[in-house]
Amino acid sequence: MPSSLETEAADYVVVGGGTAGSVIASRLTEDPDVTVTVIEGGPTDIDRPDVLTLRRWLGLLGGDLDYDYPTVPQPRGNSHIRHSRARVLGGCSSHNTLISFKPLPSDWDEWAGAGAEGWDAASMDPYFDRLRNNIVAVDEQDRNAIARDFVDAAQAALGVPRVEGFNKKPFHEGVGFFDLAYHPENNKRSSASVAYLHPHIEAGDRPNLRILLETWAYKLELDGTRATGVHIRTEDGEERLVRARREVIVCAGAVDTPRLLMHSGIGPKRDLEALGIAAVHDLPGIGENLLDHPESVIVWETNGPIPENSAMDSDAGLFVRRDPESGGPDLMFHFYQIPFTDNPERLGYEKPEHGVSMTPNIPKPRSRGRLYLTSADPAVKPALDFRYFTDEDDYDGNTLVDGIKLAREIARTEPLAGWLKREVCPGPEVTSDEEISAYARHVAHTVYHPAGTCRIGAADDELAVVDPELRIRGLEGIRIADASVFPTIPAVNPMIGVLMVGEKCAELLASGPKDEGDVR
Structure with a gap:
C-alpha cells in the first residue's frame, strides 16, 4: 500500500456528515487530542440560502442535492414514490421540514422491549436536553x-x-x-450542521476536525473482523483510503448505511454471493426491517x-x-x-x-419492507421495497x-x-x-422517514445488526449511528430521535477504552 495512504488517518472516521454524523463529529472533537475525519457525499450548506431557508424545503426534493431513490413496484400502494435522501452537509436535517418531536416514552420503551437494553425512555430522556438545536414552537x-x-x-x-x-x-x-428546529427571526434552519458544525467551521477552532465534502464512501477496509478504514472517491474520480486508528462510525442513513456494508461484503451471504460480492461477514438482518411513515x-x-x-x-x-x-x-x-x-x-x-x-x-405501521442490492457496482442504487x-x-x-x-x-x-x-x-x-x-x-406518499435496516437488538436476535452499544455484531472497530438502527419506528417524526442517537453514540465512544484495538 502506498505510504501516502498510510498517513491519511484519524482516530475516528465518520461516514456521513448528516443528522447523527454532525453530532458525533462535533462532540468527539471537543477533546483536542481526538482527531475526526467526516466523509460527506454532498457539498457544504454554508452560504446556501436554498438550503438554509426552511420555507424553501419543497424545492430541494428531487433536485441536485437529492439522491432520489425510487421504490420497486408496490402492488397495494403507489409504485411511483421517490424517496428523497439529502446530498448536503447536515443530511436530511438540511432537507426536511424540521418538525421536531422528542420520541414518546412508549417509542423508547418499545426499543428496550425489543432487546435494546439502556434505550428505555428514562435512560434516553437526558439526551434531548443536550441537543444544541434551537427547537421552538412555530x-x-x-x-x-x-x-x-x-x-x-x-x-x-x-x-x-x-x-x-x-x-x-x-x-x-x-x-x-408544531415545534420546529429553526430561527423564526430569519426562517433559518437549526439543522444538525448549523447547530453542531457551523460554529466551528466559521471560527476555525477545531483543527482536529476534518470534513471531506463531495466525497463518496464506497467500501470499508477490513483486517479480519476489524474495520480499519474507508475507501473513498472524490468528485474528480480520485480514490484513496482513509484509515481509522480507533473506530469507523457509519452514519449514512437507513438507505446508504446498509448499501455501504453490503458492498463491503457485510450482509446476507447468499444475496451477496449471488451478485458476485465476496461475503466476509454474514449478517442476514442487514437490509431487512425497512420501515417508513x-x-x-x-x-x-x-x-x-x-x-x-x-x-x-x-x-x-x-x-x-x-x-x-x-x-x-x-x-x-x-x-x-x-x-x-x-x-x-x-x-x-x-x-x-x-x-x-x-x-x-x-x-x-405494521408493514415491513426490505432493501437489497441489484448489482455489485457500488454506483447502482439499491432496491427499496417498502411492502406498503x-x-x-x-x-x-x-x-x-x-x-x-x-x-x-x-x-x-x-x-x-x-x-x-x-x-x-x-x-x-x-x-x-x-x-x-x-x-x-x-x-399514498411518504414523509421520507426510512428506518430500521440495521436494527439494534439483543444477542439472541438473529436479525439484529448492532448491539445496544451500536457495535456491529461480530465485528470490531465499527458502529452504526443513524435511523437504520431503529428496531421500530417512533410514532412521531424521527429526526430528534436520530440526533439523540448521535448524542448517545458520542458518549459511548468518549467513555469507552482508548487503547483497546487502537491501531496507531
Whole structure:
C-alpha cells in the first residue's frame, strides 16, 4: 500500500456528515487530542440560502442535492414514490421540514422491549436536553390564519386537546402548531450542521476536525473482523483510503448505511454471493426491517387565496388515538396550506389554483419492507421495497380509511369549513370503505422517514445488526449511528430521535477504552 495512504488517518472516521454524523463529529472533537475525519457525499450548506431557508424545503426534493431513490413496484400502494435522501452537509436535517418531536416514552420503551437494553425512555430522556438545536414552537408571525382555524376545527370536531408545545410532556392525542428546529427571526434552519458544525467551521477552532465534502464512501477496509478504514472517491474520480486508528462510525442513513456494508461484503451471504460480492461477514438482518411513515392525502379547493405567512407550509398537525390500548397516537395528520396533489394528479385529479390538504399518516405501521442490492457496482442504487399495506390484517390500509373519514369531519366543522369551496380529491362521491382504501393507497406518499435496516437488538436476535452499544455484531472497530438502527419506528417524526442517537453514540465512544484495538 502506498505510504501516502498510510498517513491519511484519524482516530475516528465518520461516514456521513448528516443528522447523527454532525453530532458525533462535533462532540468527539471537543477533546483536542481526538482527531475526526467526516466523509460527506454532498457539498457544504454554508452560504446556501436554498438550503438554509426552511420555507424553501419543497424545492430541494428531487433536485441536485437529492439522491432520489425510487421504490420497486408496490402492488397495494403507489409504485411511483421517490424517496428523497439529502446530498448536503447536515443530511436530511438540511432537507426536511424540521418538525421536531422528542420520541414518546412508549417509542423508547418499545426499543428496550425489543432487546435494546439502556434505550428505555428514562435512560434516553437526558439526551434531548443536550441537543444544541434551537427547537421552538412555530412563531406567532408564522401562524397562518387557516392553520389556526384547522386547529380550532379539529378540536371542536374530535374533542382532542389543544397542545401548545408538543415536547413539553408526553401526549396520546392533540392538535396544535408544531415545534420546529429553526430561527423564526430569519426562517433559518437549526439543522444538525448549523447547530453542531457551523460554529466551528466559521471560527476555525477545531483543527482536529476534518470534513471531506463531495466525497463518496464506497467500501470499508477490513483486517479480519476489524474495520480499519474507508475507501473513498472524490468528485474528480480520485480514490484513496482513509484509515481509522480507533473506530469507523457509519452514519449514512437507513438507505446508504446498509448499501455501504453490503458492498463491503457485510450482509446476507447468499444475496451477496449471488451478485458476485465476496461475503466476509454474514449478517442476514442487514437490509431487512425497512420501515417508513406512509400517508395519503385529501385536498380541498378554497374560496380564493389564503394568507402566505408560514414557517414551511405545514405548520400544524393533529394526533389521534383510536385504540385506547395503544401506547401513543395511532393516526396523525399534517395540515398543508397548499394543495398537495403530486400523486393524485397521476390518477387524473386536478390541482386547484387555491387549496389546502390534510395528510392522514400511519404513526405505527405494521408493514415491513426490505432493501437489497441489484448489482455489485457500488454506483447502482439499491432496491427499496417498502411492502406498503401488506400487513396481514390490513391495519395500515384501514388506518388511512379512518383518516380520510376524520379529515372530512374536520372539514365540515367551523371555522375551517368557511374557507373550503369543495373537496377535489378523492371527491365527495367516494364514500365506501373499499373506494376510500383504493384511493388512499394508490395516491399514498411518504414523509421520507426510512428506518430500521440495521436494527439494534439483543444477542439472541438473529436479525439484529448492532448491539445496544451500536457495535456491529461480530465485528470490531465499527458502529452504526443513524435511523437504520431503529428496531421500530417512533410514532412521531424521527429526526430528534436520530440526533439523540448521535448524542448517545458520542458518549459511548468518549467513555469507552482508548487503547483497546487502537491501531496507531
